[in-house]
Amino acid sequence: MATLPDATKPVNATEHVQTSHPNPSLQVTADHQIKMVEAPVQEPGPGDVLLHIKATGVCGSDIHFWKTGRIGSLVVEGDCILGHEAAGVVLKCGEGVTTLRVGDRVAVEPGVPCERCFLCREGRYNLCDDVKFAGVYPYHGTLQRYKVHPAKWLYKIPENVSFAEAALLEPLSVVLHGVKTGGLSLGRPALICGAGPIGLIALAAARASGAHPIVITDLEPKRLAFAKDFVPECVTYQVDRQLSSEENAREVRKLYGEGEYEAPQTVLECTGVESSVVLAAFAVRRGGVVCVIGVGRDIMNNVPFMHVSLAEIDLRFINRYRDTWPAGIACLSGGILDLKKLVTHEFPLEKALDALNVCSDLSNGSIKVQIVDDVDAQI
Missing domain, CATH: 3.40.50.720 (NAD(P)-binding Rossmann-like Domain)
Known part of the structure; x- marks a missing residue:
């Protein structure tokens, strides 16, 4: 199956990992359709880790990409896995990763800036024009079981913060x-x-x-x-x-x-x-x-x-965020904010299509819909 590049991989990446479970993914198409597709699992490269995504929140932007195919200058021009509000578990570390270990529970900052432009050098990396943002074409997102992401943009979460709460760190x-x-x-x-x-x-x-x-x-x-x-x-x-x-x-x-x-x-x-x-x-x-x-x-x-x-x-x-995950984790773990009530609907990964349909219809009364994956994923 022809696939688009992941946010951390070149177009010609071909190395795949054998996993204990398949990798269902929710993809949007250029003609405003959504579909569940089995996606390949990539080998983490230098500085990357392979994650088992445990929870992903459905964002209004996911609905926009599905219904209208664009948000401003961001246009869906081909199949792309949606999702960017996520948390998961480290399954495998690539070469040079020293800050994380297999089994670590982490929250995902979905944008990977270039780190070379003047905005990145100033610390305003949220304005980077070359950011690779998960779930925005052509960079695959987190509505899949397995996802490669740079270790630098992952944050350990304490035991008193659930995966559902950690997925709320993005909003x-x-x-x-x-x-x-x-x-x-x-x-x-x-x-x-x-x-x-x-x-x-x-x-x-x-x-x-x-x-x-x-x-x-x-x-x-x-x-x-x-x-x-x-x-x-x-x-x-x-x-x-x-x-x-x-x-x-x-x-x-x-x-x-x-x-x-x-x-x-x-x-x-x-x-x-x-x-x-x-x-x-x-x-x-x-x-x-x-x-x-x-x-x-x-x-x-x-x-x-x-x-x-x-x-x-x-x-x-504002445009997204910068340097916010540590503060957000402190707010949740320290009891400054309790956001658990916001998650009104949960769906297993295999029913991600249902999740988007519920989220897109306000008459369903949803606030935050999350897609969770409780399988014991291993490699």
């Missing part, structure tokens, strides 16, 4: 980068736009940061109910489709009380939806910060430029 990393960029402050009001997985993690992180009061918005009442149960101290607001974004923003502001100091100082916009970004711009206080975490359309035509300009609103953006 948590997005939030950690957003929180740092947005600058939440102790005792200062904050607004979270969107009660999907990223928004809910942002809600928990905002509460842990000491921001107060915190309001979270969404269109879906069930997700807002989940948010209230997840962080009881928050205030929820269901966006009214009959109102404009500016009118919804006025209603949101009322939840903080009277006076300009009661409006949110920081907004973490976690949807990427244009109307929500506009709501965020009108809801934030003058001189405040709106950090857009969500991934949206290529071009937004209705962002209120003059309002943002005259109010000196600091409109910021």
Whole structure:
């Protein structure tokens, strides 16, 4: 079977490993199909390890690649294994690997930057233009049993962090980068736009940061109910489709009380939806910060430029994360954040197709769908 290169292998890699179990994988195609395919298992090269992937979360980007075939300039041009929110066990170490041993439990940072460009040299490797990101064509992802990945981008997890929690470190990393960029402050009001997985993690992180009061918005009442149960101290607001974004923003502001100091100082916009970004711009206080975490359309035509300009609103953006896994592991292992409730659905690897179908239909009530593999995989 012809295969595309793994994120750590050249196109002509041919060395395969014999394993105790087959390697089912969930692949997206250029014509917007998904399929389960038996994939070869590669030999780990110098600096690499072979992993048994124990848990992978389904991300909205996986659904985008399936349904639309692209996210911005990232286009699916051939068969590609999806998945990037992952944790697993080391099965084999390649030459030169000294930081990991067989049997180590690890979380996966899915992006492998070039480490040569000026951005990598500055430590801003999340902006590397030549990053090899798992699950983004042509680099195969983690929705397979066996995956080769560089040891440098794997992190040991303590025994009190489960594989399911460790797979949440990737979306948590997005939030950690957003929180740092947005600058939440102790005792200062904050607004979270969107009660999907990223928004809910942002809600928990905002509460842990000491921001107060915190309001979270969404269109879906069930997700807002989940948010209230997840962080009881928050205030929820269901966006009214009959109102404009500016009118919804006025209603949101009322939840903080009277006076300009009661409006949110920081907004973490976690949807990427244009109307929500506009709501965020009108809801934030003058001189405040709106950090857009969500991934949206290529071009937004209705962002209120003059309002943002005259109010000196600091409109910021993030791209993924950098140097966040150690902090994320500390948050989970130290009890700063408890994200276990977010995993509402689990599917075995062989039923990964079902997992994506459930995740793609909001009427199913899923928050975070994970695909797990409990077989005793060996080589």
